Amino acid sequence: MSKTKMIAIVATGIIVALVLIVSNFNIEINVNNNGSATKNASQQADSMDSHHGGGTAVDSAVFDSLVDKSAPDFTLENYDGKKVTLSGLKGQSVILFFNEGLMCYPSCWNQIAAFGKDSEISKKAVILSITVDPQKDWNYAVNKMPELAKATVLFDTAGEVSKSYGVLTLPSSMHKGQYPGHSYVLIDKEGVVRFVRDDVSMAVRNSELSAELEKI
Numbered sequence: 001m002s003k004t005k006m007i008a009i010v011a012t013g014i015i016v017a018l019v020l021i022v023s024n025f026n027i028e029i030n031v032n033n034n035g036s037a038t039k040n041a042s043q044q045a046d047s048m049d050s051h052h053g054g055g056t057a058v059d060s061a062v063f064d065s066l067v068d069k070s071a072p073d074f075t076l077e078n079y080d081g082k083k084v085t086l087s088g089l090k091g092q093s094v095i096l097f098f099n100e101g102l103m104c105y106p107s108c109w110n111q112i113a114a115f116g117k118d119s120e121i122s123k124k125a126v127i128l129s130i131t132v133d134p135q136k137d138w139n140y141a142v143n144k145m146p147e148l149a150k151a152t153v154l155f156d157t158a159g160e161v162s163k164s165y166g167v168l169t170l171p172s173s174m175h176k177g178q179y180p181g182h183s184y185v186l187i188d189k190e191g192v193v194r195f196v197r198d199d200v201s202m203a204v205r206n207s208e209l210s211a212e213l214e215k216i
Helices: 003-051 053-064 107-116 119-124 135-144 146-150 160-164 206-214
Strands: 075-078 083-085 094-099 126-131 152-155 182-187 193-198
Touching: 053 193, 094 107, 107 126, 107 146, 107 182, 119 206, 135 146, 135 152, 182 206, 193 206
Parallel strands: 094 126, 126 152
Antiparallel strands: 075 083, 075 152, 094 182, 182 193
């Protein structure tokens, strides 16, 4: 074999070896990069779930777990500035209607107004509509729909009561984490929760709630 052919063969071998080394190096980098990207995406998804979706799951569990337990007590002010304490209503059945308030027109307004003018359901229970709106802002709603003045609206401006009942991120909420949506809690005369419902259709539920009150 000539010296020239020998050099050519050696050179070819070196080139092939370099190509293989570079290819393996690239594959390793790509695998590592993909692994990091996957890990980062997973971490970001977990963070999002914890902040949003996870919160929904937690709140739904809190809301559903209320049944057959003592209702969390609270004291809130009504439209006239009078304080209402839930535990002070023992001996009477109570309906809590957590709602989005001013922003939920006309659905929530219609339900609140329907409670105010329904003498039959008011004989069966004390009905408290709870919103996180500032109390002073409710003047607008009453001026626009005077029937609202007949209902008892309580102002959970800090959102603490709504949070304790797990209603801030239920499916009916259109501003999750900030406002309730359209959720009901029925409490018996002993202060025990007997029925809950989150209503994504945001309907007027007087008849259904009245029927549930008959069961407790």
